[in-house]
Amino acid sequence: MNPAGRSGPAIELVGVSKWYGTFQALKGIDLAVAEGERVVVCGPSGSGKSTMIRCINQLERHQKGDIRIHGQALCGEPKRDAPILRETGMVFQSFNLFPHMTVLENCTFALTWVRQMPQVEAERIAMAHLERVRIPEQAAKYPLQLSGGQQQRVAIARALCMAPRIMLFDEPTSALDPEMIKEVLETMVELASTGMTMVVVTHEMGFARTVADRVVFMDQGEIVEQAAPADFFSAPRYDRTRMFLSQIL
Amino acid sequence: MNPAGRSGPAIELVGVSKWYGTFQALKGIDLAVAEGERVVVCGPSGSGKSTMIRCINQLERHQKGDIRIHGQALCGEPKRDAPILRETGMVFQSFNLFPHMTVLENCTFALTWVRQMPQVEAERIAMAHLERVRIPEQAAKYPLQLSGGQQQRVAIARALCMAPRIMLFDEPTSALDPEMIKEVLETMVELASTGMTMVVVTHEMGFARTVADRVVFMDQGEIVEQAAPADFFSAPRYDRTRMFLSQIL
């Protein structure tokens, strides 16, 4: 369960609640993700998947409960959380690449400005990751000149450059055409094989089957059920889960 | 060939030519569509399919040849052509619903302002057609609140409200996602079963197989070949047709 041999989980959510105005989007979520574990989160639209993953990354501030990354609690204070959050990288549904920078600059930007790394070093690292997602030849292009799948792979490379120990994915393939979904999923499978801790919100159940250590099913701001994929798909315990699976499979 | 038993074809094109500047988009098209016949037009991009269908509806004026609708020739004079063109309804690729009117108003608009029908009567007719395309419950919504498939079905209902004897479709499904294509095609199949004269530009060969009485294949502004779908798909006569079919099937 803990390949890196460290104590404590990589991510730990204890009773996390989040309100938008008076609407409660997360209702006391408890979740622990071990180092190196790969968790797939699924559930109907509006069930709070995105909200949860964005709380882990502090793009949204939760109002109750604790979130701990590698044992260190987030306090909501940007300056103090920053070093903790450096352990996480995030990939968005809509890529969110910076359109005014080349692919390479997208990847080196944070390295030079956040990690204060010399340009040459940053470029070396960026190229290594671009090779890993197999688009080194696109380095000099601008994001809008790439296809959606390529853009998403750049986004993954960009997140990887910061050498995070945890990668968060929020529906990374849902804005893509079918062929492109395939290339992004392949990249993610490869990434999973390196033992990185991953939390993936996705409806790609094929991916969940092959890669996930655990599938978490959410509905209405709660975690309904979580299980190893084999069990989850073959024998869901709740009828809500069954209904959901019948719809998307 | 002529189920309605009337004399003369519903649409007749004789030597129709059309130029955009010096570029000839239609090269003397001859085509006759009988009353109640369902013709599918296909061909590579730029072959003049849209141009032809838009000439039938006089959205583009042809420069040579004659177009007759139920035996009456179009003269290019909007006032005089209007009553003839009332026999035709058109459905566009990009729906072209009026976004500032509700679905119901979209359907009743032409009835009240062109047919001078009382509002109550117009609404009755509109609701009947919305039921026919199976979205009566959306009547009070605005088009932008609907999915693409629903919008296209509204567009079909809107055209049907004017009780045209001929329906023209210009790639009605090509702007839609796969699930939505299905619902629109189902609507069109139902419509075909009522014996309406239909000219459909589409690349949905499944639709052509099940519904069409005849498939017309165009290239470079000409009709290359036309045949019943069974023949057309199994034994195309021209090399051009074969090449095209091998690409899209």
Next chain:
Amino acid sequence: MSDATRPEPLVFAPKPADPPPPSSIGAVGWMRANLFSSVPNALLTFLGAWILYVTVAAVLDWALVKAVWEAENRRQCLDMVGRAGACWPGVAAWIPNLIYGLYPKDQAWRIDLGAVLLVAWALPLWLPRVRSKVAIGLCLVLLFPLLASYLFMGGAKGVVWTAAIALGLAAFLWCWLTALAEMRRGISFGALMARLLGARDDARAARIGQASLLALYLVALALVLPLELVEVPTRLWGGLFLTLVISGIGITFSLPAGVLLALGRRSEMPLIRVFCVTFIELFRSVPLITILFMFNTMLPLFLPAGVEVNRLLRAIVAVCLFASAYMAEIVRGGLQAIPKGQYEAAAAMGLGFWQSTGFIILPQALRIMIPSIVGNFIGLFKDTTLVSIIGLFDLLSMSRAVGEDTRWLGLFIEPFFFITMIYFVFCFLMSQYSINLERRLGAGQRR
């Protein structure tokens, strides 16, 4: 089904295209489609042609055909053609004043030099293969004023000012050296120096790069130190020169100020937001002329007794504040056009507020805003005519002075016509440029 059962396919030979019917092409077709497509259209065509003829012919007749080109004074013009034709010699005699104002004419080369420097500095921005365009552009906007201010004002330069002027000059030299290096070798000036001096590692190269910058600055300082220019007080500035100075300063100041105000308006701190909103709305809701009036008559009241604020400066302050409020709204529009995902991506990468604003959001927003900024600049340029109402000798006031010259007394319409042309040419070129830019940017957005 195998090919054997199928008959040999017929070969499709496309028909050759016919020529279009003559009535739809060529001059005739064009006229039928564009001028005489229907009876009302034909009538409109005649009406339009008539309007065109009447206006253009009248203006040409007065301005060129009947005009007087040589005369000693206005009386001679009047004796020759009365008022039926323009009297251009008066305008010609005043052209230096219309351009430079009362700036001593033996010093006017300084203004010319300033203009040449400006153009030369901006030139690399249009050269292909120059990569440091952003840096050059920033240098131009921030450091050209240092150089230009001394060039135009002259007088005694203290230590600080000398250093600043040298900085401006060094920046100019750096911009051109970099542009040349990048065009010839594809590397920056610093890198080129490093390569020429045979730097072995990166650290050494970086140090050589810095040293060469320092050397450049010292060279500039050496050039600047012996430079002595006579002082030309700002009250002698005028004409087109003054118009350009006011609008130029207005736009360069208003851009950063507008950015700050727009950020303040979007701030989550209520007091700052309220302050920015009040400022923007106040300055946008009153006419520029009232702001000019206020600054002209009231600024001396606002300041401690004895503090004397140059009249030009007062007008410039008024124009700057006014322009900032407008610019703030343009920037706000630009910021709003940036999708939220960009902020989130930046935050997820660990960038702070100023880093993500400065490097991610603003560069994108500014690019979207360029056409509006140019539009704002045109507006500002036209609005500078108002400073004539508070008695600065801008282009318009200068044109009025022509008619007060004893020799050309009463010459009013001609200089007026002349400066209208100047304004039109400037504004028209700028607006065409902005339309062009808009088109290019639009094309860029669609990949």
Next chain:
Amino acid sequence: MRLGAFVNDATVRAIFYQAVTFAAVVGLIWYLVSNTIANMATRGMSAGFDFLDVSAGFNIAFTLIPYREGDSYLRVFQVGIANTLLVAVIGIVFASALGLVVGLARLSTNWLIRTLARWYVEVLRNTPLLLQIIAWYFGVFNLLPRPRESIALGGFMWLNNRGAYFPAPVPQDGFETVLGALALAVGAAIAVSVWARRRLRETGRAFPAGLVGFALVAGVPLLVYLALGAPLGWNWPALRGFNFVGGFSVPPAFCALVVALSIYTSCFIAEIVRAGIQSVGHGQTEAARALGVKPSRTMRFIILPQAMRVIIPPLISQYLNLTKNSSLAIAIGFPDLVSVWMNTSLNQSGRAIPIVAMTMGFYCVVSLIVSFALNAYNRRILLRER
């Protein structure tokens, strides 16, 4: 508590920034105010509003509301506001109409009209308004014939280089009844149009409500007027001495200002209208045509309603610009607020501070009212959108 944590706390920092801004602004204001008070004391100037009831003593060339040389400064302020608003309202009406026409001309199928419209916009948009106002004044209105050779337009309007002259109505006894009849007729016309719309809805038959309504509004008061023996006198302008006397007149400066403002603003409005109409996709026109809707109705029911959402916000800001630009009247001596108040009155009375404050206050109020209205409108169309 540790100082570091304190400094790092976002809320504390936010409060700190705000406090600094607040202190800076308040400090600046205090500094300026104290300087001003000191300066005014040394110069023997006073800041009060007591001068408002002092007699102004100068003539104003054109006043919408009655004014005489002996009237107070307060009256001058009111005259200025009335004149500014008059110019603004008339200018807005003309600019809108002209802008619509030119905007449509920009989209004309006629090449010459399209090109003329384009150059109209380019030339007028790219020259300073101040120059245009002066040009209209001298190029046109000052060149009109002298009073003796006035151009008579239809026998009820005279145009010469002193201005435009109209007869002024002078109500007499019983005229209130006519006004009452007018009000009734308007009410009836509205009722008819409501009824006509309902009939159209129910039976599909159109009723010429516009025509009938017009007949009502025009006819009923006219009948009452005649029945009461025409209780309205007209003060006809008559050529006496130097010029027309009597009636209602506007000076050439007013005409030049209104024309220049309308034409200048119409260029911007034309571009707004064009962009608005072009923002409605061509597909909408085609769909309407495919349904057999007439082009005029397509424009009215399909294109314009959609274009309006794009047009209205920038249009309103052009209206505000026009109002603000009317302050350039000073260049040709039309007595608008800035010219008569911020210039002449300030000059003659020397009360800079109250006068500047009152002028700016007026423009701020106008702009605030319009902004509120615009925001309300924007909210409404947003609601309709989804």
Next chain:
Amino acid sequence: QQTLEQVRSRGNLNCQVGLPTPGFYALAANGTWSGMDVDMCRAVAAAIFNDPSKVQYQSVTSAVRFTSLANGESDMLSRTTTWTAVRDGQLGLEFAGVNFYDGQGFVVPRSSGITSARQLDGATVCVLTGTTTELNLADYFRANNMRFTAVTNENVNVLVETYLGGGCDAYTNDKSGLAARRSAFPTPNDHVILPETISKEPLGPVVRHGDNNWGDIVRWVLFGMIEAEEMGVSSANVTQMLQSPNPGIKRLLGTEGNVGQGMGLPADFMVRVLRHVGNYGEVYERNVGANTPIGIPRERSLNALWTNGGILYPMPFR
């Protein structure tokens, strides 16, 4: 002494004139200023620096002239400003004398047949705004129970164009300006200046209230120039006149007594003024005299010396 010190340390005199106006403060195409009021500035500069070119001219609209002087931007205002009680008493100003007696008059087209201002009832009149002319005009018509319509502007050229185009029946301004303007009309003889003078317009240099010494300097430079004319001292003969035995001339030129001392000026300050600028008569003839385009004859006008039937009456220079 304050202003004088400031001027000395600055090295030049800030002299405020108006927007260019022929005869009084005219701007030529080569950028030089000249005119009656400009010569006043030059005379003061000559008295202080012995160099009439040490003047910075500030050209300001009439609307802000007093503010601009009061707040110290300029040291003196020399721009055809009418001496009135309100200005002297309430605006923090001090009039240093009169260098030109003017009066407001009208010009009308000859074809109108008007010969007297009394015939202007109901007329439209073009008038400069922000000046006493505007108020005088209203007063005159009110006093004579006549009505008029005003066409106002800040810019003389605009008014003249309006008048020439027929936009007003009469153009009113100080008579000095009227003559000059008329001379620049396309057909000067088609216009007449009416005989009436409807106001008193004593025009003179102005200084800030409170610095009496500075006021004295300006005042006595002006008086000195008039006195010099009266005594026949001019720029041409000032060097010879230094030897003159006439005690009046001796006092004027500082060869006897020291008038300048109390004001912080050297004894021979009038020598400097006369040498560089000349006496009043020279200044007059050079700028607005009969032989200039402005052409205002001096004989028997108010601006003649008191000895010649005018009212120019310098206070005794002793």
